Amino acid sequence: MRTGWFETVAEAQRRSRKLLPSSVYSALLAGSERGRTLEENVASFAELGFAPHIADLSAVRDQTVTVMGQTLSLPVIVSPTGVQAVHPDGEVAVARAAAARGTAMGLSSFASKPIEEVAAAGAPVFFQLYWCGSREQMVRRLERAKAAGAAAVIVTLDWTFAHARDWGSPTIPDRLDLKTMARMAPQVLVRPRWLASWARTGGPPDLGVPNMAEPGAAVPTFFGAYGEWMQTPPPSWEDLRWLREQWDGPLMLKGIIRVDDAKRAAEIGASAISVSNHGGNNLDGTPATIRALPAIVAAVGDDLEIVLDGGIRRGSDVVKALALGARAVMIGRAYLWGLAAGGQSGVENVLDIMRSGIDSALLGLGHASVGELSPADLVIPDGFERVLGAEPAPAPEAV
Numbered sequence: 190m191r192t193g194w195f196e197t198v199a200e201a202q203r204r205s206r207k208l209l210p211s212s213v214y215s216a217l218l219a220g221s222e223r224g225r226t227l228e229e230n231v232a233s234f235a236e237l238g239f240a241p242h243i244a245d246l247s248a249v250r251d252q253t254v255t256v257m258g259q260t261l262s263l264p265v266i267v268s269p270t271g272v273q274a275v276h277p278d279g280e281v282a283v284a285r286a287a288a289a290r291g292t293a294m295g296l297s298s299f300a301s302k303p304i305e306e307v308a309a310a311g312a313p314v315f316f317q318l319y320w321c322g323s324r325e326q327m328v329r330r331l332e333r334a335k336a337a338g339a340a341a342v343i344v345t346l347d348w349t350f351a352h353a354r355d356w357g358s359p360t361i362p363d364r365l366d367l368k369t370m371a372r373m374a375p376q377v378l379v380r381p382r383w384l385a386s387w388a389r390t391g392g393p394p395d396l397g398v399p400n401m402a403e404p405g406a407a408v409p410t411f412f413g414a415y416g417e418w419m420q421t422p423p424p425s426w427e428d429l430r431w432l433r434e435q436w437d438g439p440l441m442l443k444g445i446i447r448v449d450d451a452k453r454a455a456e457i458g459a460s461a462i463s464v465s466n467h468g469g470n471n472l473d474g475t476p477a478t479i480r481a482l483p484a485i486v487a488a489v490g491d492d493l494e495i496v497l498d499g500g501i502r503r504g505s506d507v508v509k510a511l512a513l514g515a516r517a518v519m520i521g522r523a524y525l526w527g528l529a530a531g532g533q534s535g536v537e538n539v540l541d542i543m544r545s546g547i548d549s550a551l552l553g554l555g556h557a558s559v560g561e562l563s564p565a566d567l568v569i570p571d572g573f574e575r576v577l578g579a580e581p582a583p584a585p586e587a588v
Contacts (some may be wrong), residue, residue: 193531195538198523205529208277217504217525219276219470221351221354226477227469230500231441233477237509237569242555250551251558252544255495256517257341257439257461259313262558262578265507265543267536268498268519269295269317269343272411273302275529277386282464283528284310285538290544294345295519296400299411303399304337311315313340315441316400320344326403331436333400341460342436344429347444350419381558430457441496444471445577446481449506451489461494461516467498468521476575479510483564486514508554512562530570 195201206214220227252263267287273279280302287294288311296307297316308314316329318461334342397408401417409417424432433440440453441461442454454462464482466475478499486495497510498519510518520543527539551559554566 192383193358195530195535196542198526198539198542201523201526201530201535201539204531205275205526209529213275214529215356215370217522217529219468219522220354220473221470222473223355223535224469226466226471226473226475227259229477230469230479231502232500233479233573234500234502234506234509236570236573237479239505239550239554240566240568241553243568246552246555249557250548251560252551254517256293256496257315257441259293259340259433260332260382261293261517262432263540263547264511264515264543265540265547266292266315266517266519267294267312267458267503267522269297269300269315269345270295270521270525271299271384273277273525273528273537274302274396275525276300276532278532279528280307281310282533283524283536284308284312284314286524286533286540287312289533289537290540293340295457296339298400299398299414300400301395301398304334304339308337308339312337315341315343317343317443318432319418320346320424320432321401321421324431327432329351332402335436335438336369341439341441341447343441344432345443345464345467347446347465347471348474351472354396372562382512426453426457431456443493443498445485446478448473448484448488448576448579449580450487451493455489455492462489462513462520463496463498465498465519476577480512480573480575481577482510482513482515483487483574484579488579490514501543504543504548505550507543508549508559509567510560511559512564512566523541 197581254264255259267283267417276282280296280300281552284294286309293315294312295317296304297317298319304316316339318330397406398411398412398414401406401414438461441463442459444465445451445454445462446466451462464485466478478497482497494516494519495514495518499517501507501520502523506516524539525537527535531538556562
């Protein structure tokens, strides 16, 4: 077992909390308002049980899946997340880990590393786009992603700019000038390992977002780009249909939680959807994604590839999502904690935890591949599912 290895995502979280300045760790934890949806995403998986076998178990178990045209060695995709300054190598370290473990890298428009540098790491890149700025600007971002070799596009739609958090929102600066560094010094100086890692790179984190830069213009700061996003009127379904027409490869709509929205995604030609509530960092009180998944699968599972994100902390969670109809899952906080705890090897560690947990569950359930999973493998309590946006049943005829 290699040095620094951790056995669970929970341990990666504990290590990252000890390593990171308090505001940086709080930014990873996130969760809007009371954090009810954040907690519900995780807790709901524990309500689902397994129905295992004890004999005729498969000696060989296959985790291979295909998502948006890419063959992945396990059904776990790295979800796009903004500025990954918890480690100096940021998104590049994550992409290298994804390549080493045979999966895809979701890259945020608000990433701290340019898409060209991330794509060079070798993992298939699913470039994430927000409806932000003018149509011309969005087309230029898509053209840049295509030129860099992006395999697919993820359009993130589940965001309401809800910032209030009952435990206090973290203080994240727009840029790290001398005044800001002096103000943050008390929390940074008590994390000498994190400070030393940045000192070896020659300076503090750069909070710019190069993938949002216009040709020939300066790289905007995260909050500069965020402000532009907030000021852009949200898209209509016709806007999203137009956006779909601008990209000739696979395209995912991320943020679906309702059946009617899933059907509209299919109608405009999306290749895939992610059943998502932005990890609980959106509209608090939204149901856990695993509860909403079955109804969406029943409605559009034959028309779209369905991915789930939100609350995944172990391989058995992945298996539960696949048994309820997801093709794969995306993870966010889990790999960011791994990145903070150990850089590229920490992310690889998290992906290995997921792979091992999936394998153990497949063994116990008696399956040779993830493609054999079904609801029959689970113990599902009454009232577990949440059906949102389904057409009402017709009224009974009068007699």
